[in-house]
Amino acid sequence: MQLEGSCHCGSIKFSVESAEPVPFMRCYCSICRKTAGGGGYAINLGADHRTLKITGKRHLRVYKATIVEGDHVRHSSGQRHFCGLCGSALWLYDPSWPDLVHPHASAIDTPLPKPPASVHIMLGSKAPWVRVEGRKGDERFDAYPDFSLKEWHVKRGLVSKPEKTGNTEAAKPAKTPKGAKALKNAKPNKK
Template sequence: MYLEGSCHCGAVRFSLDSAQPSPYQRCYCSICRKTQGGGGYAINLGGDARSLQVSGRESISIYRARIEQPDGSIQTSSGERHFCRECGSGLWLFSPEWPELIHPFASAIDTELPVPPEHTHMMLGSKAGWVEVDAASADQQFDGYPQESLTEWHERLGLTKA
């Protein structure tokens, strides 16, 4: 599916191809919760990094999360959260560990997205106390990361092209 997205102020516009455009995976980790805000979680889609086209690149900043380790030391994440420096809108996540992928935030996508047949709620141990997870809509819940990848989820539900 061809996706188009933008920031709130319009300084950044982007497009990419996505084989996984269903916004089903809700992440409640402190990084997603604090940088995205909406609902106390972020929804990341899967996209082909080679297809990413961007206008307004000069208005993009990158945030690399600082993560406290069990020994108290701080480690900087390799994940690059791209956002608009003008309005603060989150745009996409890129990790050099998976250079073929871009994970646009569903909140930045302007294209109408398909309604997912189920949801996965992950990192619930980091969820803010005020965030309610409706047990009826929480088909899968994980305190850590889901056992299935984006691709596996789409294949299991028959949402990939043959």
């Protein structure tokens, strides 16, 4: 599925191909909620970095988070891209996975498929004022789960599949399963 996105002021526009366009995973870590802004969590999508096209690059800025673990301080390899004019969070790129890019769902202008359920991650570091809402049966994890965005989509038959249209190929999302039945085999961490 081709995703079109932009910052709030319109100075940066981008497009990228995504086989994992369902905005299902809510990350409550301090980096996501503070750099994406506006709430208690952020939602990142999975996309093919090789297809990323950007206009307005001169306004693009990058932030690399500082991570403090006890007495140890390090810089994240993740590069959080945002608009230098309006501050809109746009995507995360990490050179550790050079073929991937993670656009923020909030920056996408293309209508996204509705998720059959949500997965709440990094609850061990959520802000104390945040109330975790969602559907009965939503998975909840104190840290990162042991599955990727791609694995979640594949398991539920939600990966966009190529569809031939004339001499070109376009991505077509697979059918979305109904309800939380899609999560029946999930194994969330217990508190």
